[in-house]
Amino acid sequence: NPLERSLISAYLRDEFVLHYQPIVRVTDRKLVGAEALIRWEHPESGLLPPSRFITTLCRSCLGKDVGYWVIREACKARGGWSNLVDPNFKISVNICGRMFVDQYIVSRIQKILQDTGTPGHFLELEVTERIDLDRAPHAIENMRQLQELGISVAFDDFGTGFASMKHLLDCPVDRIKIDRSFLSGVPNSAVHSTACAHLIELAHLLDMEVTAEGVETEEQMKLLESSGCTNAQGYLFSAPAGEDGFADYLRERH
Numbered sequence: 001n002p003l004e005r006s007l008i009s010a011y012l013r014d015e016f017v018l019h020y021q022p023i024v025r026v027t028d029r030k031l032v033g034a035e036a037l038i039r040w041e042h043p044e045s046g047l048l049p050p051s052r053f054i055t056t057l058c059r060s061c062l063g064k065d066v067g068y069w070v071i072r073e074a075c076k077a078r079g080g081w082s083n084l085v086d087p088n089f090k091i092s093v094n095i096c097g098r099m100f101v102d103q104y105i106v107s108r109i110q111k112i113l114q115d116t117g118t119p120g121h122f123l124e125l126e127v128t129e130r131i132d133l134d135r136a137p138h139a140i141e142n143m144r145q146l147q148e149l150g151i152s153v154a155f156d157d158f159g160t161g162f163a164s165m166k167h168l169l170d171c172p173v174d175r176i177k178i179d180r181s182f183l184s185g186v187p188n189s190a191v192h193s194t195a196c197a198h199l200i201e202l203a204h205l206l207d208m209e210v211t212a213e214g215v216e217t218e219e220q221m222k223l224l225e226s227s228g229c230t231n232a233q234g235y236l237f238s239a240p241a242g243e244d245g246f247a248d249y250l251r252e253r254h
């Protein structure tokens, strides 16, 4: 697979970078965290978004290594922002579902936390794909052990995955992230607005927090406020920015 070969050389040449998008609390818009989003600084094509390579990367032999590299980079960046953010500011990292299947995931992440001096509660793992729990029953045990380290687990793109409801009930999840396709219909589509409000209500009934993704307008914020949504993320606050750009954003807010 030629893409896979290019990805390997990209990793060896250090061409992956992380961008960061702020996450704010809905009630007062206080900055509570950021999501790390991978990009590939391609020498000829420029900055490539994850949609161009993430599926192949996750399936490749490099998937786990890059996954741990992302966690390490994000923890280092979080450490560098300590004077600019709240002590509870979380850095959220997307990980392929299959990483929970890695029998060493707990010790490898524990090592990253130690090496970078990161308390567990600084880190949130976003699970982007469905984990095959029948084939990997220990994935849930790994999740619980990570939570014992203070790390939180979020279900990403919630509402779009196959059998996501059953999945939600089976996994010890702290938060759901409502996919931006739901917000995109607010306020024009009554169906989308209703679905959004009910997803938030469902999460609360299950004792989970909710981050709404793709928030672009004040009208969307009104719905999130009235539904009691915990956090919001989207262009209304900021697009994802490179590490320097994000640090500038933090300094401006500070």
Ligand code: G
Residues within 6 Å of the ligand: 036, 037, 038, 049, 050, 051, 054, 058, 070, 094, 095, 096, 128, 156, 240
């Ligand atoms: O930044 P952008 O909106 O293009 O990201 C699209 C999607 O790519 C994200 O929603 C996320 O699901 C996925 N993604 C981004 N960064 C990473 C990463 O570091 N690892 C994995 N596995 N997925 C990522």
Ligand code: G
Residues within 6 Å of the ligand: 021, 037, 094, 156, 157, 180, 213, 214, 215, 216, 233, 234, 235, 236, 239, 240
């Ligand atoms: O993890 P996930 O795939 O959900 O990552 C979020 C993606 O959505 C990022 O690639 C980011 O660039 C994109 N994004 C972030 N905020 C907005 C927004 O307000 N509107 C739209 N259309 N896309 C967004």
Ligand code: MN
Residues within 6 Å of the ligand: 035, 094, 126, 156, 157
């Ligand atoms: Mn995500």
Ligand code: NA
Residues within 6 Å of the ligand: 156, 157, 177, 179, 180, 213
């Ligand atoms: Na998402």
